[in-house]
Amino acid sequence: MTEALPMAGIAPAQVNLAGLAKNDYRGAPSTLCQGCGHNSISNQIVSALYEMDTRPEDVVKFSGIGCSSKSPTYFLNRSFGFNGLHGRMPSVATGALFANAKLKGIGISGDGDTASIGMGQFKHVVRRNLNMVYIVENNGVYGLTKGQFSATSEKGLALKKQGTNPYMPVDICMEAIASNATFVARSFAGDPKQVKELLKAALAHRGIAVLDIISPCVTFNNQSNAFHSYTWGKDHEEPLHDITYIAPRSEIMLEEEMKEGEVREVALHDGSTIILKNLDKDYNPTNRWDALRILEEAQKNDWLVTGLIYIEPDKPALTDIYNLVDTPLNRLTEADLRPDPASLDKINGLMF
Amino acid sequence: MNKVVNDFSITVGTKNGSGSSTANNTILRSIFKMGIPVSGKNLFPSNIQGLPTWYTIRVNKDGFVARREVQEIVIAMNPDSFARDLASVAPGGAFFYADDIKQPMTRTDVAAYAMPVKELVRKDPNVPSDFRDLVGNMVYVGVLAQMIGIDLEKIQSALHFHFKGKQKPIDMNMNAVRAGAEWAQANLEKKDPFYLEPMNKTEGMIMTDGNTAAALGSIYGGVQFAAWYPITPATSLAEGLNDYLPQLRKREDGKHTYAVVQAEDELAAIGMTIGAGWSGLRSMTSTSGPGLSLMTEFAGLAYYTEVPIVVWDVQRVGPSTGLPTRTSQGDLSFTAYLGHGDTEQIILLPGDVYECFEFGWKAFDIAERMQSPVFVLSDLDMGMNQWMSKPFKYPDTPMDRGKILWEEDLEKIKNNWGRYLDTDGDGIPYRTVPGNKHPLSAYLLRGTGHDEHARYSEDAALWAKNMDRLKTKYDTAENFVPKPIIMKTPGAKIGIIGYGSTESAIEEARYQLEKEHGVKVDFMRVRAVPFTAEVDEFIRTHDQLFVVDMNRGGQMHKLLAVSHPESATKLIKVAFNDGLSATASWVRESVLMKTNGRPSSAKKAAAKKTIAKKAAPKKAVSKKAVKESAAKKATPKKKGAK
Ligand SMILES: Cc1ncc(C[n+]2csc(CCOP(=O)(O)OP(=O)(O)O)c2C)c(N)n1
Ligand code: SF4
Ligand SMILES: [Mg+2]
Numbered sequence: 004m005t006e007a008l009p010m011a012g013i014a015p016a017q018v019n020l021a022g023l024a025k026n027d028y029r030g031a032p033s034t035l036c037q038g039c040g041h042n043s044i045s046n047q048i049v050s051a052l053y054e055m056d057t058r059p060e061d062v063v064k065f066s067g068i069g070c071s072s073k074s075p076t077y078f079l080n081r082s083f084g085f086n087g088l089h090g091r092m093p094s095v096a097t098g099a100l101f102a103n104a105k106l107k108g109i110g111i112s113g114d115g116d117t118a119s120i121g122m123g124q125f126k127h128v129v130r131r132n133l134n135m136v137y138i139v140e141n142n143g144v145y146g147l148t149k150g151q152f153s154a155t156s157e158k159g160l161a162l163k164k165q166g167t168n169p170y171m172p173v174d175i176c177m178e179a180i181a182s183n184a185t186f187v188a189r190s191f192a193g194d195p196k197q198v199k200e201l202l203k204a205a206l207a208h209r210g211i212a213v214l215d216i217i218s219p220c221v222t223f224n225n226q227s228n229a230f231h232s233y234t235w236g237k238d239h240e241e242p243l244h245d246i247t248y249i250a251p252r253s254e255i256m257l258e259e260e261m262k263e264g265e266v267r268e269v270a271l272h273d274g275s276t277i278i279l280k281n282l283d284k285d286y287n288p289t290n291r292w293d294a295l296r297i298l299e300e301a302q303k304n305d306w307l308v309t310g311l312i313y314i315e316p317d318k319p320a321l322t323d324i325y326n327l328v329d330t331p332l333n334r335l336t337e338a339d340l341r342p343d344p345a346s347l348d349k350i351n352g353l354m355f
Numbered sequence: 356m357n358k359v360v361n362d363f364s365i366t367v368g369t370k371n372g373s374g375s376s377t378a379n380n381t382i383l384r385s386i387f388k389m390g391i392p393v394s395g396k397n398l399f400p401s402n403i404q405g406l407p408t409w410y411t412i413r414v415n416k417d418g419f420v421a422r423r424e425v426q427e428i429v430i431a432m433n434p435d436s437f438a439r440d441l442a443s444v445a446p447g448g449a450f451f452y453a454d455d456i457k458q459p460m461t462r463t464d465v466a467a468y469a470m471p472v473k474e475l476v477r478k479d480p481n482v483p484s485d486f487r488d489l490v491g492n493m494v495y496v497g498v499l500a501q502m503i504g505i506d507l508e509k510i511q512s513a514l515h516f517h518f519k520g521k522q523k524p525i526d527m528n529m530n531a532v533r534a535g536a537e538w539a540q541a542n543l544e545k546k547d548p549f550y551l552e553p554m555n556k557t558e559g560m561i562m563t564d565g566n567t568a569a570a571l572g573s574i575y576g577g578v579q580f581a582a583w584y585p586i587t588p589a590t591s592l593a594e595g596l597n598d599y600l601p602q603l604r605k606r607e608d609g610k611h612t613y614a615v616v617q618a619e620d621e622l623a624a625i626g627m628t629i630g631a632g633w634s635g636l637r638s639m640t641s642t643s644g645p646g647l648s649l650m651t652e653f654a655g656l657a658y659y660t661e662v663p664i665v666v667w668d669v670q671r672v673g674p675s676t677g678l679p680t681r682t683s684q685g686d687l688s689f690t691a692y693l694g695h696g697d698t699e700q701i702i703l704l705p706g707d708v709y710e711c712f713e714f715g716w717k718a719f720d721i722a723e724r725m726q727s728p729v730f731v732l733s734d735l736d737m738g739m740n741q742w743m744s745k746p747f748k749y750p751d752t753p754m755d756r757g758k759i760l761w762e763e764d765l766e767k768i769k770n771n772w773g774r775y776l777d778t779d780g781d782g783i784p785y786r787t788v789p790g791n792k793h794p795l796s797a798y799l800l801r802g803t804g805h806d807e808h809a810r811y812s813e814d815a816a817l818w819a820k821n822m823d824r825l826k827t828k829y830d831t832a833e834n835f836v837p838k839p840i841i842m843k844t845p846g847a848k849i850g851i852i853g854y855g856s857t858e859s860a861i862e863e864a865r866y867q868l869e870k871e872h873g874v875k876v877d878f879m880r881v882r883a884v885p886f887t888a889e890v891d892e893f894i895r896t897h898d899q900l901f902v903v904d905m906n907r908g909g910q911m912h913k914l915l916a917v918s919h920p921e922s923a924t925k926l927i928k929v930a931f932n933d934g935l936s937a938t939a940s941w942v943r944e945s946v947l948m949k950t951n952g953r954p955s956s957a958k959k960a961a962a963k964k965t966i967a968k969k970a971a972p973k974k975a976v977s978k979k980a981v982k983e984s985a986a987k988k989a990t991p992k993k994k995g996a997k
Contacts, residue, residue: 342604
């Protein structure tokens with residue numbers, strides 16, 4: 004049953020321990036803007052799962068609505084997926100993963116999808132410790148609706164047609180930790196190596212693993228000193244919201260991997276910068292208090308702290324708490340599910 | 356004085372939170388155990404403690420158990436509602452009241468009995484002081500039992516049931532019952548005509564509420580996943596699952612074949628339910644109007660992406676928070692199209708607790724067969740009140756898991772399979788679910804436009820084609836949903852169409868119409884949307900059809916008129932909702948009014964009492980006044996007070 008499927012890309016030369024080629028992990032060609040940070044995250048998901056020898060059939064993809072939430076189409080063709088409603092991915096994933104507690108969820112969301120409309124469901128899925136990697140492709144803007152503020156847009160950000168954002172941003176990692184997340188990490192889409200390593204760690208974690216990945220929107224979050232973005236370019240300011248023509252751009256990639264403890268300014272296309280701060284070598288990610296402290300510190304310095312911020316590996320995942328039968332629930336049959344006639348006689352007898 | 360036997364209503368007025376429900380249920384169950392048809396309805400405020408609350412028990416030898424506007428026996432335990440309670444007793448009725456309520460006795464046309472409730476309870480040294488109010492309620496049970504003839508032995512067994520055999524509370528309560536009965540025997544002289552006499556009309560019957568029945572039905576339907584958020588009057592449905600699942604689905608290894616999750620809100624509840632349904636679980640949620648409103652976007656998604664789920668809506672009065680503890684059929688129109696765009700939903704309409712059980716399991720079969728949400732509309736009256744019923748019937752068909760493909764199934768048809776490909780021509784495609792290891796089984800469900808292989812598409816022709824298929828599928832549902840129940844009277848040319856919990860009132864009205872007015876009426880109880888061929892046939896073959904709705908707009912009337920435009924003028928709207936359940940006299944008068952333009956002439960006295968009072972309290976009843984008030988549904992006297 005492992006016959007080859009027609010997949011995007013070129014025929015593979017190699018297979019992993021699962022007997023699968025990298026192509027078996029790919030999805031349909033992306034329809035996102037060229038240079039969108041979301042694309043490089045999709046690529047790292049493909050690589051991470053391939054390298055971990057995970058069978059695509061053992062993974063279920065979930066997403067909400069947004070450019071980011073479209074990306075499950077662009078990886079893991081051989082995995083089931085559910086591209087649901089704006090902000091409601093967590094609830095769908097929660098119900099779906101009860102069907103087979105051995106399946107691993109990969110949820111893809113955006114900053115609007117998670118921190119605006121979906122904040123409630125986000126915090127509750129974290130609190131329940133669903134066995135899922137929850138990736139927020141965070142660009143500090145609403146991409147799909149063409150450039151409005153999201154809840155993670157920084158204060159003072161000015162966007163075409165939106166004016167200036169008067170509110171403090173939501174820090175997704177802080178929210179996750181406050182909701183008792185068992186795995187919290189942050190990365191930058193332009194640091195593929197770190198993204199992949201964190202993805203692998205997240206996939207290996209049983210329970211919720213929140214990955215806040217800064218993922219620049221080439222098209223809309225274009226304020227030159229914005230946290231999450233680079234601009235279209237000074238000479239293109241006018242037609243920004245008219246996307247009948249999108250200039251091809253290449254993704255921003257770090258030339259050299261970040262070292263532990265390193266603080267690095269990253270220049271974006273328009274010459275603006277973001278400041279990444281890699282976690283220190285002796286940082287202990289098992290201490291919740293420390294985790295909150297470094298996030299607070301980073302906020303004060305305008306840093307985006309990256310790396311594994313918090314982990315608590317031993318808490319039971321949601322489905323573990325329910326003491327389910329070993330057979331996946333969705334393979335149970337009438338014999339397991341319908342009580343016998345004698346029990347109904349007893350019930351009727353009890354109904355006074 | 357002529358004895359009135361086994362045909363009257365009793366209303367108890369107490370304070371919310373005073374623990375009277377044990378007492379009232381005990382009366383109800385004892386009468387039931389005496390073999391007399393009986394129903395009990397709780398009229399409670401949206402409040403935890405303090406506000407007035409009423410419990411009405413209807414005893415009827417002929418088996419009619421709908422609400423009536425008249426109460427012959429009233430028990431007043433609450434000083435705050437004393438005056439109203441006294442005013443509500445029918446002339447010639449009986450009025451029992453706690454003697455510590457020092458308020459003027461303004462009526463001479465009722466038999467009044469003062470009960471020394473506090474004194475009797477204080478006499479019993481075994482009742483701790485903080486239990487006195489609670490146990491005090493049992494004193495009225497005892498007094499009433501003595502005065503109308505409730506068998507004390509039956510009371511004992513009712514208490515045994517209530518306290519699950521725990522001797523201490525049984526004794527404490529039974530002692531208060533006895534004290535009340537003995538006191539009444541020694542001190543009261545019977546001045547009213549109301550008596551109970553044992554019958555054998557409840558033999559083999561059970562007594563339960565619709566939410567418990569729905570929970571049990573769902574369990575026998577193999578429910579595997581339920582997510583819910585608390586809301587009156589639906590809460591006890593989900594709690595019923597929590598109560599019964601551990602016993603009924605117990606396994607030797609102690610592991611569970613199900614999960615019940617209390618969600619953070621109704622958005623999440625239906626989202627989880629859809630996730631589970633999509634993954635192949637028998638999945639349900641239960642809610643009421645406000646929750647259903649929140650579920651709208653997801654309901655449309657599930658319709659369009661073809662995910663089987665079951666949604667119970669135990670209806671209460673809206674719009675908005677409305678009357679949260681009162682009954683209604685106000686969500687029918689909303690549910691029929693729940694979701695934006697061209698959404699059409701499948702709806703089941705149970706008519707009693709027996710059908711709450713039956714539709715509980717059938718809903719899963721229909722949902723999985725149709726790959727669609729199935730909404731089951733119950734209501735507060737059915738869901739939360741106690742009803743007599745035939746015993747629940749074990750499912751008579753094996754589970755229908757619908758067109759689901761596992762690895763070997765898919766292997767056989769893999770060359771001609773697409774998630775949304777209609778290979779059978781019935782509009783229903785074949786589906787795979789996560790965990791299926793066949794490399795061709797996976798697809799990405801999306802709420803966006805998609806082709807037959809679930810791939811993203813904005814193609815106009817594809818969109819229209821898919822929507823047409825969904826329509827075909829909806830038509831196919833007619834073959835799977837319950838057919839209407841039709842009751843014929845030889846020679847009848849007119850009919851009543853009803854649904855849900857109004858059945859008992861309609862049945863009684865039909866009986867009265869024929870017996871007292873010579874008006875023959877057929878009856879069709881619709882049990883599902885989309886309407887089946889039998890519904891069309893019934894409409895086609897009658898001259899005039901009264902569509903009874905417990906809502907203002909006549910929601911079933913509208914649905915029927917739209918789906919039967921050629922017969923629309925034959926359909927007459929009989930619609931009203933004030934939060935109280937329908938009565939036979941309202942149905943009867945509405946039919947009479949619209950058949951010959953006048954209310955029941957023979958029933959002047961009754962009409963005066965139940966109908967004309969508000970509209971024309973002093974004058975002789977003018978035709979016009981009666982017409983107007985009856986058209987608005989006779990407002991019982993008590994109603995205004997509540
Ligand atoms: C209920 C609802 N409201 C609004 C929308 C419109 N909408 C689509 S995507 C989106 C914002 C997406 O932003 P984000 O989650 O940050 O994703 P991005 O496109 O930036 O990756 C909005 C508001 C919708 N689809 N559904
Ligand atoms: S609009 Fe922004 S977020 Fe959307 S695809 Fe383009 S670059 Fe990515
Ligand atoms: Mg965004």
